[in-house]
Amino acid sequence: METIGFIGTGNLGYPIAVNLLKAGYKVKVYNRTREKALPLEQLGAIVVNSPEEVAEKGGIVMSLVADDKAVEAIATDALLNALGEGGIHASMSTISPDTSKALAAQHAALGVTYVTAPVFARPDAAAAKAGNGVISGPAAAKERVKPLMEAGFARKVFDMGEDVGSANVLKLIGNFMIAAAMELMAEAFVLAEKNNLDPRAAYEMLTTTLFASPIFRNYGAMILDREFAGQPYFKAALGLKDMNLVLQTANKSYTPMPMANLVHARLTTVMAKGSKDPDWLALASGAFEDAGR
Structure with missing residues (x-):
């Protein structure tokens, strides 16, 4: 070879x-x-x-x-x-x-x-x-x-x-969708908590039916377990870099992306708090903190 x-x-x-x-x-x-x-x-x-x-x-x-x-x-x-x-x-x-x-x-x-x-x-x-x-x-x-x-x-x-740029665009889209899914799950699970619904029961039903995919299943479990610290698999700093690229690409093509702005803000907050090399999953902590959890 x-x-x-x-x-x-x-x-x-x-x-x-x-x-x-x-x-x-x-x-x-x-x-x-x-x-x-x-x-x-x-x-x-x-x-x-x-x-x-x-x-x-x-x-x-x-x-x-x-x-x-x-x-x-x-x-x-x-x-x-x-x-x-x-x-x-x-x-x-x-x-x-x-x-x-x-x-x-x-x-x-x-x-x-x-x-x-x-x-x-x-x-x-x-x-x-x-x-x-x-x-x-x-x-x-x-x-x-x-x-x-x-x-x-x-x-x-x-x-x-x-077009050599096309795979880059898809990678940015994919990372944006993962970040948005983490925000979505955090908001949904804290809503469950605050309305006396076991969020783990909600997780089991949703991630084995309507949202049966590795992203929802794997990240959802980590969000429930509040795995926002520890050894990062993908650093929040890199996630923030990617969201900057998403918004840069969106701005150049006049594409409004309000959800991208939200997850960008979440990651900026994570970095502003000075945690040592957090995983980008920490962006999900914002929804819990906003809801007093």
Whole structure:
């Protein structure tokens, strides 16, 4: 199997890199904090000291980093020249569609194809390859990247066409809908509490019938258990970054999104309180606090 470059071994990137190694791929890994990538050496990965060192001529580099600036920081001429003509950079980060379009043009100027391939999965789902992927960009490059997404985290990959920004838009829509669902459930459960209805009974009925989906089932249980602190799976700071991107995209296209403004405000409040690295689930605490619970 070919050697795959992988940049970014955080909470989500790490299990994806592990799965690629288990699938038999040779993997070169770079992480800004080198120590976080070192355990992958025990599984056969080669840990390198710069983004460009992960690249093979004409090969594929996958990246999963925090935000637009982080993607721009790794997508240097050094990396693109190392990939060379026919090389592919598959960006799995949640970033602005405009940033992806600018990166695609930068890559094309040096003969490299840029593909957008965001991840829908929490770390445990990625590890179990139970996540979902979305992908957009040139057709031939997508066909090379899709098997890596399936080997790394995805039970299914959804193709959003050739516009590289399209998969970014879908990722932002998806994250907005998850955040809105958390707000919806928090409001509904506190309404149940304050009207002498057992919220767990409401949860069991609703999440096994009308709202039978992993988002409502999994996040609903965590909201009932007030799991707003502790080790975050997805940090509130990243959730706030995503809601900023949602509203930025909405404003540019003159799309009113009052619910997006609400969850943005909830996440801003979470961050303003200075909690140490809370999970974005903490946005649901606002509905309970507003209701005196």
